[in-house]
Amino acid sequence: MPTTLAIVDMQQAFAASMNPKTVIAVGKEIEKAKKRNAGIVLIEYKKVGRTHAVFYEMLDGYENVVRVLKGKNDGSDVLLRAAMKNGFNTRKVRVCGVNTCYCVSETVTGLLNKGAKVEVIKDACHCNCSARSCWKNLQPHFKHSLQDRTLMFL
Numbered sequence: 396m397p398t399t400l401a402i403v404d405m406q407q408a409f410a411a412s413m414n415p416k417t418v419i420a421v422g423k424e425i426e427k428a429k430k431r432n433a434g435i436v437l438i439e440y441k442k443v444g445r446t447h448a449v450f451y452e453m454l455d456g457y458e459n460v461v462r463v464l465k466g467k468n469d470g471s472d473v474l475l476r477a478a479m480k481n482g483f484n485t486r487k488v489r490v491c492g493v494n495t496c497y498c499v500s501e502t503v504t505g506l507l508n509k510g511a512k513v514e515v516i517k518d519a520c521h522c523n524c525s526a527r528s529c530w531k532n533l534q535p536h537f538k539h540s541l542q543d544r545t546l547m548f549l
């Protein structure tokens with residue numbers, strides 16, 4: 396079963412989601428996921444608008460996509476519930492989106508705690524924090540880096 400793609404909070408309300416490089420990188424991930432016929436889950440923070448229209452346009456007519464809403468940083472519960480319901484892979488998840496230090500990090504940690512294997516696409520994540528250490532929270536889990544700058548967590 397192809398690895399599920401999770402797109403975290405790519406909503407205008409989050410300034411980091413407007414970074415052009417990030418938008419392009421997420422778009423590439425969507426194209427790749429469509430090619431492998433993977434389940435795609437758009438995770439959105441409640442009440443702050445939808446994921447960028449450009450991504451909905453890219454996904455128009457694609458069957459294996461679902462949108463889920465959450466009211467906290469960790470989107471792993473809603474993500475896995477939707478993946479299970481729609482027959483997507485719940486054991487292997489590829490994660491991108493914003494903000495690296497908050498929703499991405501907490502969702503990845505939630506997934507790891509629930510036993511999933513996780514890949515994080517570094518170039519398809521972004522953060523507006525000033526810490527410049529966005530990946531530090533995740534380092535205890537970090538296993539190895541793939542050629543395409545994907546971080547692999549097992």
Ligand SMILES: [Zn+2]
Nearest residue numbers: 496522524529
């Ligand atoms: Zn950060």
